[in-house]
Amino acid sequence: MGTMNIMIVGVGGQGTLLASRILGNAVVRRGYDVKVSEVHGMSQRGGSVVTYVKYGDRVYSPVIDRGEADIILAFELLEAYRALPWLKQGGKIIVNTQRINPMPVITGAAEYPENIGEKLGALADLTAVDALELARRAGSEKAVNVVLIGVMAKSTAIPYEEWLDTVRTTVPEKFLDINLRAFELGYQL
Amino acid sequence: MKKLLLGNAAVAQGAYEAGVRLVSSYPGTPSTEITECMATYPAEEVFVEWAPNEKVAAEAVIGAAIAGGRAMTCCKHVGLNVMADPVFTDAYIGVGGGAVFCVADDPGMHSSQNEQDSRHYAKASKIPMLEPADSAECKEFTKAAFALSEQFDTPVFVRLSTRVSHSQSLVELCDREEQPLKDYEKNIPKNVMMPAMAIGRHVFVEERTRRLAAYAEHCAFNTVERNGSEIGVITAGISYQYAKEALGDRVNYCKLGMVWPLPEQMLRDFAASCREVYVIEELDPFLEEACLAMGLPVKGKQLFTLLGEYTPSMIRKGILGEEPAPFSAPREALPARPPVMCAGCPHRGTFYVLSKLGLVVSGDIGCYTLGAAAPLSSVDTTICMGASVSAAHGMAKVRGSEFAKKLVSVIGDSTFIHSGITGLIDIVYNKGINTVIILDNSITGMTGHQDNPTTGKTIRGEATRQVDLIGLCRSVGIDHIKVADPFDVKHFEAVVRQEVEREEPSVIIAQRPCALLKKVRYTGHCRVSDRCRKCKVCMKLGCPAISLEPGTGAVSIDVTQCNGCGLCVGVCPFHAIEKEEN
Numbered sequence: 001m002g003t004m005n006i007m008i009v010g011v012g013g014q015g016t017l018l019a020s021r022i023l024g025n026a027v028v029r030r031g032y033d034v035k036v037s038e039v040h041g042m043s044q045r046g047g048s049v050v051t052y053v054k055y056g057d058r059v060y061s062p063v064i065d066r067g068e069a070d071i072i073l074a075f076e077l078l079e080a081y082r083a084l085p086w087l088k089q090g091g092k093i094i095v096n097t098q099r100i101n102p103m104p105v106i107t108g109a110a111e112y113p114e115n116i117g118e119k120l121g122a123l124a125d126l127t128a129v130d131a132l133e134l135a136r137r138a139g140s141e142k143a144v145n146v147v148l149i150g151v152m153a154k155s156t157a158i159p160y161e162e163w164l165d166t167v168r169t170t171v172p173e174k175f176l177d178i179n180l181r182a183f184e185l186g187y188q189l
Numbered sequence: 190m191k192k193l194l195l196g197n198a199a200v201a202q203g204a205y206e207a208g209v210r211l212v213s214s215y216p217g218t219p220s221t222e223i224t225e226c227m228a229t230y231p232a233e234e235v236f237v238e239w240a241p242n243e244k245v246a247a248e249a250v251i252g253a254a255i256a257g258g259r260a261m262t263c264c265k266h267v268g269l270n271v272m273a274d275p276v277f278t279d280a281y282i283g284v285g286g287g288a289v290f291c292v293a294d295d296p297g298m299h300s301s302q303n304e305q306d307s308r309h310y311a312k313a314s315k316i317p318m319l320e321p322a323d324s325a326e327c328k329e330f331t332k333a334a335f336a337l338s339e340q341f342d343t344p345v346f347v348r349l350s351t352r353v354s355h356s357q358s359l360v361e362l363c364d365r366e367e368q369p370l371k372d373y374e375k376n377i378p379k380n381v382m383m384p385a386m387a388i389g390r391h392v393f394v395e396e397r398t399r400r401l402a403a404y405a406e407h408c409a410f411n412t413v414e415r416n417g418s419e420i421g422v423i424t425a426g427i428s429y430q431y432a433k434e435a436l437g438d439r440v441n442y443c444k445l446g447m448v449w450p451l452p453e454q455m456l457r458d459f460a461a462s463c464r465e466v467y468v469i470e471e472l473d474p475f476l477e478e479a480c481l482a483m484g485l486p487v488k489g490k491q492l493f494t495l496l497g498e499y500t501p502s503m504i505r506k507g508i509l510g511e512e513p514a515p516f517s518a519p520r521e522a523l524p525a526r527p528p529v530m531c532a533g534c535p536h537r538g539t540f541y542v543l544s545k546l547g548l549v550v551s552g553d554i555g556c557y558t559l560g561a562a563a564p565l566s567s568v569d570t571t572i573c574m575g576a577s578v579s580a581a582h583g584m585a586k587v588r589g590s591e592f593a594k595k596l597v598s599v600i601g602d603s604t605f606i607h608s609g610i611t612g613l614i615d616i617v618y619n620k621g622i623n624t625v626i627i628l629d630n631s632i633t634g635m636t637g638h639q640d641n642p643t644t645g646k647t648i649r650g651e652a653t654r655q656v657d658l659i660g661l662c663r664s665v666g667i668d669h670i671k672v673a674d675p676f677d678v679k680h681f682e683a684v685v686r687q688e689v690e691r692e693e694p695s696v697i698i699a700q701r702p703c704a705l706l707k708k709v710r711y712t713g714h715c716r717v718s719d720r721c722r723k724c725k726v727c728m729k730l731g732c733p734a735i736s737l738e739p740g741t742g743a744v745s746i747d748v749t750q751c752n753g754c755g756l757c758v759g760v761c762p763f764h765a766i767e768k769e770e771n
Contacts, residue, residue: 011526012528013531021357024193024357025193028191028193028359033358033359034193034357034358034359035323035356035357035358036193036356036357036358037352037355037356037357038195038355038356038357039299039355040218040219040221040222040299040300040355040637045528045529045530045531045556045559045635046526046528046529046530046531046733047526047527047528047529048525048526059358060430060431060433060434060501061430061431061433061434061500061501062323062352062356062358062427062430063352063431063498063500065500065501065502065513065514066502066513066514066516067502067513067514067515067516068514078523078524078526079526081519081523082519082523082526084516084517084518084519085516085517085518086516087516087517088514088516089514089515089516089517098749100733100747100749100750101733101736101747102524102525102526102527103526103527103529103562103563103564103731103733104524104525104526104527104563105524105736106728106731106733106735106736106737107563107564107728107731108737109524109563110524110525111524111739112524112739113519113521113523113524119519123517124517132749141749
């Protein structure tokens, strides 16, 4: 197969790294070549964070170019909008409807764009999810990442059971029950 | 067994399989996880440590290698500047057991203060350099680097970049190959670098470089891939992956896994077999200039930038003239989302006070560099590890004592141990009157929570002697040392006012642990009551949880962002912010 390009965007601290690792581990089990690109350090401190997961017969660059993401999995509205140029024509955006104000908005130097959901919906195949609410229902706000992985899982060819296995082997034992519930709530949506 | 591994984890696995006995490093993005991963292997097989700085780490590695064991240090590009002194001389001494210096560059400056290209160090120090392009090569090249080191009696660089270090790809895992210690023999002409001996060793170094260049012609690190094209691409590391994705089988490749010394005949033959030859490399024209010096008609930086990271589309456009994939873009300017101090960050209290007092702040490297960001906008300078102290000394000396009384240095606990203490000695010795604020948050924060000599724990989490910061400062001649909690804003402000006024040097230890440490348990969250007069003092904190409601100008606190640290409660002049338990 050609390469499947999935871009995960969010705000530092939202758990995008774990989401990319679950996804990476899930596709490895299918025997694909895979590259997962992460960010560490300064940019993690509440800034925009971007990770890439690419899989297929053979993957070279770990980074996704503009116009080449099949799926954008966005943990926050503004970050989904910011990532729009990376979406392939006809690609899919899954967005958590949570809004987190960036510092220029907090200080009043800039305004948070209005109606991002509608704007994205006009330009792309959009699935909007209140993942924060589902995560709370699963038992922890921190499980937003696994809820979103659950939503995205349906867009892949990987069977449900394999996803559950991957969640089991990737997340810390202590939070397994919450994360399994979170995955389920996302997947059943 | 094949496993998905981070490039950094694969370097650690390679070193482990090669039988490495000692790894000593100072954390630095994007290299940190190599040493963290090393500490997951059994302590009886490999000794792993965080050293106070990169120079100490490199010297420990050089000593271990002289003593006959395989050893490795890992640093970020600017860490190599710190360790350059022993590295250049170790090029002369060579090794007993293999020695590997792993250095991770940061094109695009995801987490760095400059964008230097470490390949120049290989040429300048006459040390061979390998450059892997994915995690599998990270493992193989690191493992091979130890053997190469012993074969040629030289330390070996392994050069990484952010996208190699921080990308996961598949790696075949193997067992460790235990290496017996090499015999230790006293060898003054080889190991004592004073002029008479060094003159002899320099002859060896030049001869070794000639042998390494000959080795480079046929080694497995360097490969030519012919696809029957008239276009040739010379590339290395992550740039190979970008080129391969961009150009596929439409060009020929000369992929250099050893970027110093270069295989001259191989490059000549490759160039001669193609009508057009391009060099694709991020940052400096290192390979390109070497090719041009050989008289090869290559093109590189006339097409591609010296700045930042490359992309496949940039390469496709530059070489094939093909346009990038079409895409949609927002039709409005989006607010940036720069990194910020976390909710509950102890540094926020410190910078709130420094900003309020209007002091000149000589800054340093760590999370607290974010004290330069709006709305705190407190930090005046950031140069390198430790410079907050020594640069402030220089500032005070040229501008006089009145300026010195409006000036403070801010430096983290780990950074102070790294190279702040030497600047403090300079201040005391040369009769300065500066005030240094040590931000003691009980951890090395920015690189992701590493222990350091002030935390009382080793990299493996064992208890150890803890550096006593107060005793240390007193012993170098600081008579005025205050410990203050930056979240007790009134007291902290009074302490700062008092210490900067002093005609003698002083140290303030701003003590409060990082809010992300497990032992720190803030509970509940803060809430704005109807006593709020919209004075916006709380907005000066730059807390990610506090914002103004658009339109009404009312202050609101986002409970999903707030961790209940309570700093804003103490700052509000009208007692309008209350703590609420969940």
